[in-house]
Amino acid sequence: MSDVVELPEQVGATGGSTAVTGAGVQSVDRALGILEVLARTGESGVTELAVELGVHKSTAFRLVATLEAHRLVEQTSDRGRYRLGMGILRLAGATTARLDLVQEARPISRQLAADTGETVNIAVLAESSALYLDQVAGSSALQPHNWVGQHIPLHATSNGKVLLSGLDEQALDSALGKLASYTSHTITSRGKFRDELARVREQGYAVAVDELEVGLTAVAAPIRNAHGDVVASMSVSGPSFRLPEDRVAEVVRLVVGAAAEVSHRLGWGHR
Amino acid sequence: MSDVVELPEQVGATGGSTAVTGAGVQSVDRALGILEVLARTGESGVTELAVELGVHKSTAFRLVATLEAHRLVEQTSDRGRYRLGMGILRLAGATTARLDLVQEARPISRQLAADTGETVNIAVLAESSALYLDQVAGSSALQPHNWVGQHIPLHATSNGKVLLSGLDEQALDSALGKLASYTSHTITSRGKFRDELARVREQGYAVAVDELEVGLTAVAAPIRNAHGDVVASMSVSGPSFRLPEDRVAEVVRLVVGAAAEVSHRLGWGHR
DNA sequence: AGACTGCGTTCCGTCGAGCGCAACAGCACC
DNA sequence: GGTGCTGTTGCGCTCGACGGAACGCAGTCT
Structure with a gap:
C-alpha cells in the first residue's frame, strides 16, 4: 500500500557544509533548500545561504527574492538578513485545515x-x-x-x-x-x-x-x-x-x- | 492531437489566472504557485495544476515532483492527485516561534x-x-x-x-x-x-x-x-x-x- | 579621514538547465 | 474493443537561470 518512494539522499549531517540537495528542477531544489536552511538556522544572510548551497551570491539572492515575493521569507530590516515568513503559516493552515x-x-x-x-x-x-x-x-x-x-x-x-x-x-x-x-x-x-x-x-x-x-x-x-x-x-x-x-x-x-x-x-x- | 489548448506562447505578464506571480526565478515562481493553488483547492491533479499555471503538463509534473522530494507536497495514492505535505508543517514550526x-x-x-x-x-x-x-x-x-x-x-x-x-x-x-x-x-x-x-x-x-x-x-x-x-x-x-x-x-x-x-x-x- | 572589508543588491553575456512536445502506461466509463 | 481521461517519461531546442563583476552602503581597522 505504501508506495516506496526512494529519494536519492537526504544528507542530514549537522554542521559544516550541509548540502540539502534532492533531485528535480535545480532552481526549485535550491530555493527549497534555502527554506530548510532558514528553518534550521532561524536567520541567515544571502552570502551565508550561498555558501550553504554552494552557489553564487547573486543566485542565492535571486532565489530568496522570489521566495520573498511569495512571502515565504522576509528580511529582518531593510537591508538585513532573511528568515521564514508568514506565507509558510498560511500554507500550514491550509495543510491542517484539509486534514480530516x-x-x-x-x-x-x-x-x-x-x-x-x-x-x-x-x-x-x-x-x-x-x-x-x-x-x-x-x-x-x-x-x-x-x-x-x-x-x-x-x-x-x-x-x-x-x-x-x-x-x-x-x-x-x-x-x-x-x-x-x-x-x-x-x-x-x-x-x-x-x-x-x-x-x-x-x-x-x-x-x-x-x-x-x-x-x-x-x-x-x-x-x-x-x-x-x-x-x-x-x-x-x-x-x-x-x-x-x-x-x-x-x-x-x-x-x-x-x-x-x-x-x-x-x-x-x-x- | 494536442488535447490541451495551447496557450498563446510566453505568458509573460501574468495572464488571466489567479496566479500571484511577481517576478523572479521563473521555475521557483511556478513551484510556489503550485503550493498556493494546492492551499486553495486542497487537492489537485497534475493536469489541473498545469492549466492553472499556464504551463505544460510535464513542466507541472517536474515541479511537483521536486516539491514532493522535499515533502512539501504528497500524493494521495500511488498514481493520484497531490496535496500539501507534512514538510510544510515542519517549516511552520520554525516560523511560529519568531513571528507573532x-x-x-x-x-x-x-x-x-x-x-x-x-x-x-x-x-x-x-x-x-x-x-x-x-x-x-x-x-x-x-x-x-x-x-x-x-x-x-x-x-x-x-x-x-x-x-x-x-x-x-x-x-x-x-x-x-x-x-x-x-x-x-x-x-x-x-x-x-x-x-x-x-x-x-x-x-x-x-x-x-x-x-x-x-x-x-x-x-x-x-x-x-x-x-x-x-x-x-x-x-x-x-x-x-x-x-x-x-x-x-x-x-x-x-x-x-x-x-x-x-x-x-x-x-x-x-x- | 581614508582605506578596507564585509554586506545586500544590480546588471549583463553566456550556456546548460528546464521547457514543450509527443509518446507511453494505467484506469474508467461507455 | 474503443475512447477518454489520468500521471509519467525521453528527447531535442531554446530561453531562462547562472556566475562574474561592479555598485552602494555600513562598520571597522589604520
Whole structure:
C-alpha cells in the first residue's frame, strides 16, 4: 500500500557544509533548500545561504527574492538578513485545515480546552518524533507557546508515550533513539520506559509530570482510526501547580472521553 | 492531437489566472504557485495544476515532483492527485516561534493610525478581561494614556465586544462576570449585552461610545487566524468630539479593512 | 579621514538547465 | 474493443537561470 518512494539522499549531517540537495528542477531544489536552511538556522544572510548551497551570491539572492515575493521569507530590516515568513503559516493552515483528522477533532478540542481551561494539542508520529498538528489555547492565559509544527521528543511527553504505545516491538525500536534526559524526572532507562508503555496501553492514557520541563504537566489519550490503529494523540497540558494530582484524575477522564469521541468520528468502533 | 489548448506562447505578464506571480526565478515562481493553488483547492491533479499555471503538463509534473522530494507536497495514492505535505508543517514550526501577531500587525496599525489620526490598539482575550498588546498613537497631540499591558473590562469596550463575539455560549458565560457600570451608557443587562454581541457578530465590528468613560469613542474589528477563530481585536479610539457619528462610519470601514488585512496575513481566507 | 572589508543588491553575456512536445502506461466509463 | 481521461517519461531546442563583476552602503581597522 505504501508506495516506496526512494529519494536519492537526504544528507542530514549537522554542521559544516550541509548540502540539502534532492533531485528535480535545480532552481526549485535550491530555493527549497534555502527554506530548510532558514528553518534550521532561524536567520541567515544571502552570502551565508550561498555558501550553504554552494552557489553564487547573486543566485542565492535571486532565489530568496522570489521566495520573498511569495512571502515565504522576509528580511529582518531593510537591508538585513532573511528568515521564514508568514506565507509558510498560511500554507500550514491550509495543510491542517484539509486534514480530516484536524477537521474532526477541532470542535472537540475546543470543548476540551473550555472544560479544562488548559491548552489542548493534537500530535501525530513523524519520523521518530511527535509532530504537533493543532493547538487550542485554554481559557486562561494567552497563547502560551505555539508548538504547531514543532518536533518534540517522544519519551518525555504524554503525547509521545501514547503514540509509541500504538507501535509494535520492531517499529518501537526504530522510532526510539537514545533516551535523552531533560529533567530529573525524565525516564531514561529503556526497560523502565517499556514498563511505562505497557501501563499506558493497559490504562488507555499517559501522564507526564515534569519529564520534559519542570513545572509542566500533560495528559494524553490515543485517537484511533476505523482499523483501531493509533493515528494521533490528544493532550491537555498546563503548569503543574494548576494540575495537582487530584485534578489530573478529572482531566484524564475528560481527555480519554474527548479522544474516544474523535476516534468514533473517524470511524472507530462502528459495528 | 494536442488535447490541451495551447496557450498563446510566453505568458509573460501574468495572464488571466489567479496566479500571484511577481517576478523572479521563473521555475521557483511556478513551484510556489503550485503550493498556493494546492492551499486553495486542497487537492489537485497534475493536469489541473498545469492549466492553472499556464504551463505544460510535464513542466507541472517536474515541479511537483521536486516539491514532493522535499515533502512539501504528497500524493494521495500511488498514481493520484497531490496535496500539501507534512514538510510544510515542519517549516511552520520554525516560523511560529519568531513571528507573532503584534509584529505582523504593526505596519498595518501604523497605517491605520495615520489614516484616521486616532490611536490604534491590539487586544487579546486573557482570563476574563481584554489584554492590550500594542498601541500606536494617532497624529493628534492629545494622547490617551498607554494601555499596553493593561487589563480592561470586556463588556464596556469595543475590543471586548469583538473578542467576546468569537466565543460560544459556554465560554462566554465563564468569561463574563458581573457587568459593572462605568457610565450611564454602559450596558449592564446580560440580555441586552447578548443582543449587542449578536449585532457585532452580524456586522463584523463593534462600537462603544461613552461606555467605559464619558467622551471616549472606540471602534473595533476582529482579527482571525487560519482557522477563522477570533484571536485578537483591533480598535481605533479617540475623544467623542473628534469621532461624531458620520465619521464613525468611515472609521469602521478603515478598521474592518485593516483587521481583515492582518487576518489575511495570518492565513485567514486563502484568497 | 581614508582605506578596507564585509554586506545586500544590480546588471549583463553566456550556456546548460528546464521547457514543450509527443509518446507511453494505467484506469474508467461507455 | 474503443475512447477518454489520468500521471509519467525521453528527447531535442531554446530561453531562462547562472556566475562574474561592479555598485552602494555600513562598520571597522589604520
